[in-house]
Amino acid sequence: MKISETLLPEFDHEMATTRKLLERIPEDKLAWKPHEKSMSLSRLAGHMAEMPGYAIFTMQQDSLDVRPEGGRAFEPLVATSRAQVLEAFDKNVAAGRAAIAAGSDEAMAKPWTLLAGGHVVFQMPKVAVLRTMMLNHIVHHRGQMSVYLRLNDVAVPSIYGPSADEGAMGAGAN
Numbered sequence: 730m731k732i733s734e735t736l737l738p739e740f741d742h743e744m745a746t747t748r749k750l751l752e753r754i755p756e757d758k759l760a761w762k763p764h765e766k767s768m769s770l771s772r773l774a775g776h777m778a779e780m781p782g783y784a785i786f787t788m789q790q791d792s793l794d795v796r797p798e799g800g801r802a803f804e805p806l807v808a809t810s811r812a813q814v815l816e817a818f819d820k821n822v823a824a825g826r827a828a829i830a831a832g833s834d835e836a837m838a839k840p841w842t843l844l845a846g847g848h849v850v851f852q853m854p855k856v857a858v859l860r861t862m863m864l865n866h867i868v869h870h871r872g873q874m875s876v877y878l879r880l881n882d883v884a885v886p887s888i889y890g891p892s893a894d895e896g897a898m899g900a901g902a903n
Contacts, residue, residue, distance in 0.1 A: 775806030784825035
């Protein structure tokens with residue numbers, strides 16, 4: 730079995746779960762943040778919508794410089810509406826999934842480098858980048874988003890099991 734074939738079921742599961750959270754972002758609270766040092770809900774939702782697209786540049790390039798000297802720095806997505814976030818997310822999920830599916834085992838084993846202003850932030854095999862900087866990273870931010878939703882009295886969907894708002898376990902779950 731190819732490495733890509735082992736990643737795709739996990740990718741599909743995590744993206745479907747992530748979409749359930751993004752479907753619930755309250756449009757009247759996009760500027761809200763739980764703390765002055767926290768991301769706004771609009772930036773967190775935008776970041777989550779971007780992450781499946783990380784698979785594209787991971788598989789199609791050997792490196793990425795997020796602040797290239799003399800070049801254009803990465804411009805993060807800041808959500809202006811739920812529809813915008815879901816459109817970006819769906820587009821990135823489809824393209825990211827296709828990039829993973831097309832990846833050979835040899836490509837998955839190749840090193841990939843993240844740079845900032847020409848300086849190496851990290852280097853690891855592409856398969857590790859997909860697992861850590863895309864899949865694990867989106868799960869991390871999904872946890873944050875579930876707290877943002879809870880603090881704004883928005884029902885939290887089931888993620889890995891019933892939540893306090895959905896499922897048979899009732900209050901106190903997830």
